[in-house]
Amino acid sequence: MNAVQDAQDQLTKLIRCWEPIDSDDLSKGYTMSDLVYQVSSYVPSPESYSTV
Structure with missing residues (x-):
């Protein structure tokens, strides 16, 4: 298995x-959550962060 195949397997x-x-x-x-979160491909734009 290569990195691409591994990443695709992780999506599910x-x-x-x-x-x-x-x-x-x-x-x-902090503690680790239960297995409840799905992997997201959302990456916010740096412009969406406030610098104030």
Whole structure:
């Protein structure tokens, strides 16, 4: 299997993401989510970020 085939296989699988343990107190750390997120090909444009 090459990198392209591996990437295509990953498109149909759910992934984990880091989530805060307590969103009101981020100092409590982070944990891995359940397998609930799909891979997205969305990449925001740098112009969409505010520099203020």
